[in-house]
Amino acid sequence: MAEKWIYWFDELRTTDNDMVGKKCANLGEMVHLGMRVPPGFAISVDGYEQFMETTGAGAEVRKYLEQNQDDLVNKVDKQIEASRFIRGVIESRPMPPDMIQELWSHYDRLCEQTICEDVPVAARSSGAVSMPGQMETYLNVCGKKNLADKVVQVWGSAFTTRAIAFRLEQGMALDKAPIGVAVLKMIEARCAGVTLTVLPTTGDLSKIVVEGNWGLGESVVSGEITPDSFVIDKQSGEIVSTIGDKTKMVVYKDTGTCIINVPEDQQTCACLVKEEIEEIVRIAKMVEAHFDTPQDMEWVIAPDPPFPDNIYWVQTRPAKFSQKKEDTAEYLAELMTRVFKM
Amino acid sequence: MKMYDCVPGLEFDPERDFEQSPAWFLDGTHSVPPWTPMFGWFWINFCRHGMQYGAEKLSLPTVKGWDWRFMNGGGYLTLLLVNSEEEKQRREEKFRKEILPFIQDYEGLWKGYVDEILGLYENLKALDLDEATNIELLDNFEETINTCRRMWEIHMYMMYGTYTAYILFENMCRELAGIDDTSPLFHNLVSGFDNKVFQVDRRLWECSKRAQEDGLADIFLENEPANIAAALATSEKGKAFMKDFMDFMNEDGWRMQRMSEINLPTWVEDPTPALGNVKQFLLKGGDFNLDERRQQNAEKREAAEKEVLAKVPEEQRGWFEQLMRLAQKCGIFSEEHDHYLDLYTHAVMRRSALGVGRRWVKAGAIDDPEDMFFLMPDEVRRAALAPDQFNMRYIVDRRKAEWKEWQKTPNPPALLKEGFDLDQAMGVLVQSNDPIALKVVVGAMPEVRPELKADLYGTCGSPGMAEGTARVIMTEDELHLVEEGDILVAATTSPSWTPIFSMIKGVIVDRGASLSHAAIVGREYGIPVVMNVFEGTQKIKSGQRVKVDANLGTVYILDK
Known part of the structure; x- marks a missing residue:
């Protein structure tokens, strides 16, 4: 095991995308930008490939695919069967001892850093190409043995039925799965949400929108509840707040999450205070300026430590905002200002 | 008595005005040959006001319109530039909102103003000048001043907004399709549209066809334009033709041969130029077809649109096409505004001034109604209610003598402060990014x-x-x-x-x-x-x- 295959986030940059996958590379870049991300490390695509080669799982998967590839196209039942078989092959192999050693030594360091025995972590897939929602994430993983199992399971999730179908559709090789794994400390969420440095509906670049709810960010992203919404003017800093009726929230439970009711007295209470909004906006503006394009970001506010050290960022990526037809006028107006700058 | 300048407060004063700006450009398009004093007064005051009004209403980021001065019948202009970056940004922010009406509903915007200004003209024309009281005559003249002022507000607000869109379209054509406004393909894109000026032209062409059908063609062909009206009056068919022709003139003949002057008759007063146009169509012969020509242009345009749109990346095509439609309306505006705004306003100015002039001739204040063009509004007010009490000839004579002098030597194309040359001056003009300076002047x-x-x-x-x-x-x-x-x-x-x-x-x-x-x-x-x-x-x-x-x-x- 000569090659390095585990990296701390601060060793990574965006350019390491192919080595560790998008999520990990992105977290690395965020650390370099001075954003607080949950402490943790990245397992590279090499790590996955070494596992597959040394355990012989790779050879078995290839053999299976060679025999069955032609049957898989457009046949969902065959794809389900393939997924079950391949994931079975992968998950049945224990991680080789030298890899286990390496993984555990990193986990030990993380426990030391976070001053927490058997620190609970999330093991998240990190594909080098975007494969939204196709691979698994395991939350609340505690202890070394558990971690080793879950990392293998994340690798196995490169062959979920959806991932197989996607690769077939895209004409990508079935046996190659450029998958990294992010191992991060679980952050308890007092509240969480998203921040966009552009109004997605109008494309207005002069505003930042922050949306949040109690508990984990999933409830905000999924759109199942009406979150609190804060629209901030980038120049003046003026905040326009719309407090949502937040009846439900998402919390961690075992190795997953569940939805619970928000206590009645908190439902119409703003989940963020002014100083937190201002800190979120400060970081968001800095990140947007760094990438020179509007950002779509996810944050979590932990119950402790005290502000501002309790604000964690878990994601930033270029924002998608449509130039809708009714916005063409504003877009043209914006272009017309250029006439005066020639 | 001390005699006023022609345009009090806005006569060129080298000492003061070079301090304000080192370069003043002659408006050669409009003030050559030199203006009569009254026309100069109207133009300098209100074109100046309109440009500043338009630039301010739109909040143009870099320019606050133009300043104007009067010198020897010439209009001289300089740009009012926005100086600080901070102010430019503030103006730009407002500009983004103020330009939206042009993008969202150009036709509605323009039609609203056309209706407004035509309403003002109708009010002025409703007064029978020869039957009116002195008070009514003066009121009519005052309303004419207000109408001219309003005309220039509409004119320059529309023109700044319109040309900004046009320049953007040109830039985008260059960026996305590699063609600019000197390219034939570009020109095919923005032509082939109907507008009011062509509609008038078309009516003249239809008159030529009617003359042919009514057997009147020879009268046109055998007479000089000035004699056609009299020759037509000798036959019943000719009289009927002239009656309809004059109705047409009353609708669309509110214009003079020179766009920016009031000392030539309008087509309503004297249809000779219009009859001359009919004659020219007759000379072209029967097979000439104006509609066919226009149709060919429309077809060329549609082909050009397809060609250019195909060059534009698909995801940009939506807004590009909307911008193209807007730019195409710019050409329509450019022609129509002359008809509805400049020409028409100047025609009603002439009408009102001559109404006062005829009254003054009767009262003995002046010798010829057209002498009014050598007076200014304050002097009109002086004698308007009791013209028999005043002799205005000494002002008329002196100004007329000056005006005749102005005609002898051309005004210099630019007035430049010592040590400042024309190239530098043109540079300032270009740097202003003033859409009108770029599209019309330079x-x-x-x-x-x-x-x-x-x-x-x-x-x-x-x-x-x-x-x-x-x-x-x-x-x-x-x-x-x-x-x-x-x-x-x-x-x-x-x-x-x-x-x-x-x-x-x-x-x-x-x-x-x-x-x-x-x-x-x-x-x-x-x-x-x-x-x-x-x-x-x-x-x-x-x-x-x-x-x-x-x-x-x-x-x-x-x-x-």
Whole structure:
């Protein structure tokens, strides 16, 4: 095991995308930008490939695919069967001892850093190409043995039925799965949400929108509840707040999450205070300026430590905002200002 | 008694005015030959006001309109630039909102203003000037002043917004499709539309067809334009024709041969120029079909639209097409505004001033109604209610003598502070990014290409090639000299020249940009126009054979 295959986030940059996958590379870049991300490390695509080669799982998967590839196209039942078989092959192999050693030594360091025995972590897939929602994430993983199992399971999730179908559709090789794994400390969420440095509906670049709810960010992203919404003017800093009726929230439970009711007295209470909004906006503006394009970001506010050290960022990526037809006028107006700058 | 300046407060004062700006440009398009004092007063005051009003209402980021001065019948202008970056940003933010009405509903915006201004004209025209009391006459004149002021507000607000869109479209064509406003393909994109000026032209053409059908063609062909009306009055059919013709004049004849002056009769007073236009259509013969020509242009445009849109990346096509539609309306506005705004307002100004003038002649204050053009509004007010009490001749005589002097020596093209040269001055003009300065005043500079061995180099105002006899026309009075198939050579052209475009094969103008009159009309008539040749009227003599290739911007004098 000569090659390095585990990296701390601060060793990574965006350019390491192919080595560790998008999520990990992105977290690395965020650390370099001075954003607080949950402490943790990245397992590279090499790590996955070494596992597959040394355990012989790779050879078995290839053999299976060679025999069955032609049957898989457009046949969902065959794809389900393939997924079950391949994931079975992968998950049945224990991680080789030298890899286990390496993984555990990193986990030990993380426990030391976070001053927490058997620190609970999330093991998240990190594909080098975007494969939204196709691979698994395991939350609340505690202890070394558990971690080793879950990392293998994340690798196995490169062959979920959806991932197989996607690769077939895209004409990508079935046996190659450029998958990294992010191992991060679980952050308890007092509240969480998203921040966009552009109004997605109008494309207005002069505003930042922050949306949040109690508990984990999933409830905000999924759109199942009406979150609190804060629209901030980038120049003046003026905040326009719309407090949502937040009846439900998402919390961690075992190795997953569940939805619970928000206590009645908190439902119409703003989940963020002014100083937190201002800190979120400060970081968001800095990140947007760094990438020179509007950002779509996810944050979590932990119950402790005290502000501002309790604000964690878990994601930033270029924002998608449509130039809708009714916005063409504003877009043209914006272009017309250029006439005066020639 | 101390006599006022022609334009009190806005007469050019070298000592003060060079302190404000080192360069003042002569408005050669509108104030050559020099204006009468009254017209100068109206123009300097209200064109100036309108530009500042338009720039302020739109919150143009870099320019606050133009300042104007009057000198010896010439209008001199300089730009009012926004100085600080901070202010530019503040203005830009507001501009984004203020420009939206142009993008969202251009036609509605323009139609609203046309209706407003036509309403003002109707009010003025409703008064029978010869039956009116002195009080009513003065009120009519005061309302004329207000109408002129409002006209310029609408004019410049619309023009700034419109030309901004047009320039953006040009830039985007260059960026996304690799063509600019000197390219023939670009011109095909923005032509082939109907507008009010062409509708008038078309009515004249229809009159020529009616004259033919009614057996009146010979009267037109055998008489000089000035005698046609009298000759028509000798027959019943001719009388009926003239009655309908004058109804048409009362609707659409509120214009004079010179766009920016009030000392020539309107078509309503004297339809001679319009009858001359009918005669020109008759001379072209029966097979000439104005509609067919326009249709061909529309087809060319549709083909050009397809070609250009195909070059634009698909995800950009949506807004690009909307911008293209907007830019196409710019050409329509450029022609129509002359009809509804400048020409019409100046015609009602003339009407009102002459109404007062006739009363004053009767009362003995002046000798000729047209002497009013040598007075200013304050002097009109002085004698308006009791004209029999005043003798205004001493003012008229002195101003008329001055005006005659102004005609003898041309005004200098620019007034420059010592140590400041024309190139520097032009640089300031370009840096302002003022849309009107760029599209009407400066234009693109011609590229001299020695390998083409041309006698003159200009830019393409309207694509095409033509060869013919040169006809150098310096003023509207000479328009009747133009013959079928000529190549018109002029310093610049104005909307009242439009009808001769159906006779000529090409145009060469000394100055002009892509939204100048000659370019727009040339495109609509599908004839080549070479612009910005600077010395065409000096180098070319009437009668010489010339060849123009507008696509290359070249002019060849074939028999030197």
